[in-house]
Amino acid sequence: xxxxxxxxxxxxxxxxxxxxxxxxxxxxxxxxxxxxxxxxxxxxxxxxxxxxxxxxxxxxxxxxxxxxxxxxxxxxxxxxxxxxxxxxxxxxxxxxxxxxxxxxxxxxxxxxxxxxxxxxxxxxxxxxxxxxxxxxxxxxxxxxxxxxxxxxxxxxxxxxxxxxxxxxxxxxxxxxxxxxxxxxxxxxxxxxxxxxxxxxxxxxxxxxxxxxxxxxxxxxxxxxxxxxxxxxxxxxxxxxxxxxxxxxxxxxxxxxxxxxxxxxxxxxxxxxxxxxxxxxxxxxxxxxxxxxxxxxxxxxxxxxxxxxxxxxxxxxxxxxxxxxxxxxxxxxxxxxx
Amino acid sequence: xxxxxxxxxxxxxxxxxxxxxxxxxxxxxxxxxxxxxxxxxxxxxxxxxxxxxxxxxxxxxxxxxxxxxxxxxxxxxxxxxxxxxxxxxxxxxxxxxxxxxxxxxxxxxxxxxxxxxxxxxxxxxxxxxxxxxxxxxxxxxxxxxxxxxxxxxxxxxxxxxxxxxxxxxxxxxxxxxxxxxxxxxxxxxxxxxxxxxxxxxxxxxxxxxxxxxxxxxxxxxxxxxxxxxxxxxxxxxxxxxxxxxxxxxxxxxxxxxxxxxxxxxxxxxxxxxxxxxxxxxxxxxxxxxxxxxxxxxxxxxxxxxxxxxxxxxxxxxxxxxxxxxxx
Numbered sequence: 001x002x003x004x005x006x007x008x009x010x011x012x013x014x015x016x017x018x019x020x021x022x023x024x025x026x027x028x029x030x031x032x033x034x035x036x037x038x039x040x041x042x043x044x045x046x047x048x049x050x051x052x053x054x055x056x057x058x059x060x061x062x063x064x065x066x067x068x069x070x071x072x073x074x075x076x077x078x079x080x081x082x083x084x085x086x087x088x089x090x091x092x093x094x095x096x097x098x099x100x101x102x103x104x105x106x107x108x109x110x111x112x113x114x115x116x117x118x119x120x121x122x123x124x125x126x127x128x129x130x131x132x133x134x135x136x137x138x139x140x141x142x143x144x145x146x147x148x149x150x151x152x153x154x155x156x157x158x159x160x161x162x163x164x165x166x167x168x169x170x171x172x173x174x175x176x177x178x179x180x181x182x183x184x185x186x187x188x189x190x191x192x193x194x195x196x197x198x199x200x201x202x203x204x205x206x207x208x209x210x211x212x213x214x215x216x217x218x219x220x221x222x223x224x225x226x227x228x229x230x231x232x233x234x235x236x237x238x239x240x241x242x243x244x245x246x247x248x249x250x251x252x253x254x255x256x257x258x259x260x261x262x263x264x265x266x267x268x269x270x271x272x273x274x275x276x277x278x279x280x281x282x283x284x285x286x287x288x289x290x291x292x293x294x295x296x297x298x299x300x301x302x303x304x305x306x307x308x309x310x311x312x313x314x315x316x317x318x319x320x321x322x323x324x325x326x327x328x329x330x331x332x333x334x335x336x337x
Numbered sequence: 338x339x340x341x342x343x344x345x346x347x348x349x350x351x352x353x354x355x356x357x358x359x360x361x362x363x364x365x366x367x368x369x370x371x372x373x374x375x376x377x378x379x380x381x382x383x384x385x386x387x388x389x390x391x392x393x394x395x396x397x398x399x400x401x402x403x404x405x406x407x408x409x410x411x412x413x414x415x416x417x418x419x420x421x422x423x424x425x426x427x428x429x430x431x432x433x434x435x436x437x438x439x440x441x442x443x444x445x446x447x448x449x450x451x452x453x454x455x456x457x458x459x460x461x462x463x464x465x466x467x468x469x470x471x472x473x474x475x476x477x478x479x480x481x482x483x484x485x486x487x488x489x490x491x492x493x494x495x496x497x498x499x500x501x502x503x504x505x506x507x508x509x510x511x512x513x514x515x516x517x518x519x520x521x522x523x524x525x526x527x528x529x530x531x532x533x534x535x536x537x538x539x540x541x542x543x544x545x546x547x548x549x550x551x552x553x554x555x556x557x558x559x560x561x562x563x564x565x566x567x568x569x570x571x572x573x574x575x576x577x578x579x580x581x582x583x584x585x586x587x588x589x590x591x592x593x594x595x596x597x598x599x600x601x602x603x604x605x606x607x608x609x610x611x612x613x614x615x616x617x618x619x620x621x622x623x624x625x626x627x628x629x630x631x632x633x634x635x636x637x638x639x640x641x642x643x644x645x646x647x648x649x650x651x652x653x654x655x656x657x658x659x660x661x662x663x664x
Binding site for chain 2: 064066095096097098099100101105107108109114115116117119122124125126127128129130131132133134136137143155156159160162163166318319320321322323
């Protein structure tokens with residue numbers, strides 16, 4: 001079944017809402033972090049919203065997703081509830097990983113959302129393996145793997161590219177090139193800064209796309225997904241983007257100019273779609289206000305949910321290190337429904 | 338119970354074959370497991386019999402194909418991953434430790450990783466410093482993993498089958514010096530892979546060991562018998578979780594313990610077992626616990642030096658004699 005692109009006003013407003021939902025959620029997370037409600041590391045997706053929203057719009061329910069530690073946006077766009085995501089960041093049992101993982105390890109098996117991987121590049125072989133399982137079981141699903149351009153320098157990136165192409169596995173690789181691996185600029189970490197070119201040397205279709213344009217991303221992803229479903233072969237998208245905030249909550253951003261950040265912010269994914277819609281007389285300020293009010297309510301409800309969540313009792317500390325002993329034959333949770 | 342005589346290599350192969358036949362989700366993947374027949378010949382003939390869908394040769398990318406195994410297990414398969422030897426497993430340690438071992442707990446119990454990773458281990462073939470390692474302790478340190486060390490031919494076959502039935506990641510160590518040895522393989526084995534087994538009953542001293550050192554301990558026990566010392570030989574079999582009860586029961590009976598472990602002394606499993614005995618059987622001891630481990634040196638190539646580095650039967654005999662007179 002081919003994915004159809006919709007570009008009517010209603011659809012674009014819905015896409016705008018999805019991006020704004022991530023944007024405002026992330027802004028609230030930063031506040032909650034400052035209030036010490038959220039602890040540990042916090043990696044915000046602000047500036048990169050178009051990628052998750054565009055790509056997720058082209059997927060089916062049975063497709064697998066492997067994401068990074070900057071995955072709040074992926075989780076929201078995939079359909080994990082904002083409540084369960086925020087409760088996870090609060091470390092409560094009503095979180096999507098029972099509070100065990102926190103910000104970097106969001107999981108939801110029912111949505112085929114396999115984390116939340118916090119080792120750069122570590123999710124790549126995992127995604128290839130999920131695709132292998134799908135292929136072996138003749139399931140018509142593909143696996144999408146999100147990673148940053150920093151992962152491209154890792155050996156696991158190259159191992160995963162090679163295996164996916166060698167074995168012709170249905171993986172969509174989404175490189176979120178936000179131009180900095182923590183504080184190391186692309187030019188300081190890559191011999192070839194055109195990542196798509198690098199990936200194409202493995203023998204798969206690899207293209208660059210404007211990561212700030214949600215319509216472009218969806219179009220590119222849609223084409224990729226169609227090709228993968230048709231051929232069962234991997235496909236590579238390099239989304240050129242920029243993160244507006246620091247790498248994590250502990251980043252002084254000494255490695256880049258404020259002017260550079262400002263330049264990218266001016267062409268950010270949210271402002272760009274709003275401007276285009278307004279220029280074409282398709283958006284009124286009151287519509288934005290109404291969307292933002294809805295989002296505000298959802299965020300408030302998520303906060304209430306998270307704050308009401310239970311702490312896991314310490315007596316359950318070691319629960320789920322291993323599967324229950326009795327379950328060796330009947331709860332093969334690796335299986336997909 | 339019916340049995341057959343096989344080499345350790347053939348016993349491992351028999352286990353893999355039974356798994357392939359019994360469960361359609363099982364496949365074997367690793368470097369040179371197919372066309373070459375396995376670096377140590379374990380999977381010889383399997384590609385021809387089961388096809389490339391089930392016997393998958395991988396490029397040289399330990400982290401890549403172990404990670405693929407983790408993903409395939411998440412996706413409903415039952416992969417057996419052969420990491421040729423423990424020496425190369427360091428290149429896959431990220432996937433074993435950071436992915437396979439963590440995913441269940443970190444996801445709040447939503448997913449699990451039914452993966453078996455096999456690797457050859459140990460010294461004795463004059464393969465020098467980079468190909469002779471004993472790192473069972475590294476993996477036995479990691480919550481979320483189970484670690485097996487089959488030392489007998491029956492265990493070589495049946496522990497693999499039990500490991501595949503387990504819903505969590507299991508690492509299996511196959512000592513290279515056992516591969517060519519012949520022994521009885523029981524057709525069925527009811528003993529849980531997580532239980533230690535007394536291989537030789539005794540009353541004077543417990544020789545606690547695993548893997549490639551089991552046969553040295555059994556030889557030593559034979560010699561000790563002639564010296565009127567009754568040595569009990571405990572084969573740990575499973576290094577995580579350790580069968581603490583069996584260790585304590587044996588020491589409680591014999592009141593003396595010698596641990597034989599082919600790893601380097603510092604930070605070894607021998608140290609861990611010794612601590613367990615201190616904590617749980619201290620008042621039963623008639624002598625200090627003794628550890629016999631590998632000399633702390635990269636394993637050298639010449640045979641006489643290699644053998645001098647490893648725990649030997651004579652050292653076990655001497656240690657047992659000394660422990661009997663210690664007060």
